Amino acid sequence: MSNDDKWKDSLDAQTYSVTRQKGTERPFTGKWLNETRDGQYVCICCGANLFESSTKFDAGCGWPSFFAQSDNNNVEYREDVSHGMKRVEIVCKHCDAHLGHVFPDGPAPTGQRYCVNSVSLDFQPD
Template identity: 60%
Template sequence: MSDKTEKSDADWKAELTPEQYHVTREQGTERPFTGPWWDEKRAGAYSCICCGAPLFRSETKYESGSGWPSFYAPADADAVGITEDRSHGMVRTEAHCAKCKAHLGHIFPDGPAPTGLRFCMNGTSLDFKPDDE
């Protein structure tokens, strides 16, 4: 898939499920413990559901208890972009795909070592490919 700047909303709506579109293109959030991958334990790679860019590896995934897939670091330092999010009466750090700008989730400073960060991602914004496939 190509980059967001080359696609219209109609293109994204045609390619994504309604929930994927809402989360990735309208900065939505899935309910905790309902999206894909929050309890995934297999080794593998997580990529952007919109453009396929590699985002996270299972080695950095951990159980945060939040109900969303959580990672302490992206697969590559440049894979995930950040934006200040002032919605819902609070200030948070939004995480988005650096390639296509798809909304992924938020980053919090309460993660494990070595980064101390929790990349709290919407499973709906991610695709997963197990290493054994």
């Protein structure tokens, strides 16, 4: 069984599409968009700690947004020139799951907006 077949067997169709095929969930539909509890957002595929709730903010874009990745530095950056745009894709450093994109229009102190698909995350409350 290939690694891709293992992902297909272990993830639902939407999560597979987003995390393994670089898809995007529809805006304002994600499970974690309005989550306000304290905790950690981890990779749905491998459990790596990606974002802390203290860095989450409402960007109004329709996807969970964070101004910094966790201190674990489990988010990797890649150039994305798909769809006629130049963007920075973010992926899980451990399992290569597509998370979303990062933009330079976030709040202080970083000025970054990590725009993340809810289906690529799980939440672990404190």
